[in-house]
Amino acid sequence: MQFLIYIFVYPFLWCISKLPFRLLYTVSDGLYLLLYHVIGYRKKVVNNNLKLVFPDKTAKEITTIRKKFYKHLCDMFLEMAKxxxxxxKEMEKRFKITNPEEFKRLESLNKSIILIFGHYASWEWSIVLQNYINFKGYAVYKKLANKHFDKLVRDIRSKFNTTLISTKETTSTINQNVANGTKTITGFLSDQSPRLSKDVHWSTFMGIKVPCFTGAERLAKKLDFSTAYLKVTKIKRGYYEAEIITLAEDSNGYKDYELTDMFLKELEKQIYEAPEYYFWTHKRWKHRNNTLS
Known part of the structure; x- marks a missing residue:
């Protein structure tokens, strides 16, 4: 069944990828009408999230953000297929690093780098980062249940020589590179909701106290890697810019969870500035009222 679904969907994705961008976004406009107005995909989740973190916004303002978000969501889905x-050449034109010299400076410290970012703007196109760095690039992702689509995602995101590693492979891969003396930069999407446990870190994100992923910080501190935040900004439809913001050159010199909190504050700034580009379909705040004794 997995293969049947794959061979049905793959030709559609490939055809989408061959469209010129002008036509691609025409298709995206149609997809928006279907997803938002007809299907109403996760509209209740999005609405609840927006009302929770923006209690002072009017119903009209919430609706405006919600509609803009769904348009962006459709664009990003088709951009992933593209x-x-x-x-x-086209990718580098559409996703630019504004301060590549900061990557070079961090590399000159002769330390591997942990790069933390959130589900904001276009995290998919950040795979182009490998073109700006000398270190071997890795991106941590959650393995898909459908092995055929999992391979497709790996192939797409590895297009520019970034290597994908699943969450279960992360620690062993990084430790192996350390043992081999290989300098790396590893990207973590760290803004979603983890499973609850007694040792989970709780922090304030968008004014709400929630549990947080801390794996990226723990690895950076344990192995004395530098830590940076990737600030991705949407300039206009189909065009993005990214800035590398160094959080710590010596990560093990920071208190526990301090780097995680710094990352969340950087992401918050972006969301408050342009909330429509955050990934509101995830249930990020689902554990806000839950604690473990």
């Missing part, structure tokens, strides 16, 4: 056939 990555299947996009050229390196």
């Amino acid at each position: 990555t299947m056939t996009i050229s390196k």
Whole structure:
């Protein structure tokens, strides 16, 4: 069944990837009408999230953000498909690093780098980062249940020589590189909701106290890696810019969870500035009223 679903969907994705961008976004406009107005995909989740973190906004303001978000969501989904056939030149034109010299400076410290970012703007196109760095690039992702789509995602996100590693492979892969003396930069999407446990870190995100992922920080502190935040900004439809913001050159010199909190504050700034580009379909605040004794 997994393969049947794959062979049905794959030709559609490939055809989408071959569309010129002008036509791609025309398709995206149609997808928005279907997803938002007809299907109402996770509209209740999105609405509840927006009302929770923006209690002072009017119903009209919430609706405006919600509609803009769904338009962006459709764009990003089709942009991910476009990555299947996009050229390196086109990708670099549409996703630019504004301060590549900061990557070079961090590399000059002769330490591997942990790069933390959130589900904001276009995290999918951040795979182009490998073109700006000398260190071997890794991106941590959650393995898909459908092995055929999992391979497709790996192929797409590895297009520019970034290596994908599943969450279960992360620690062993990083430790192996340390043992081999290989300098790396490893990207973590760290803003979603973890499973509750007694040792989970609780922090305030968008004014709400929630449990947080701390794996990236723990690895950086344990192995004395540098830590940075990737600030991705949407300039206009189909164009993004990213800035590398160094959080710590010596991560083990910071208190526990301090780097995680710094990351969340940087992400908050972006969300408050342009909330429509955050990934509101996730149930990020689902554990806000839950604690373990």
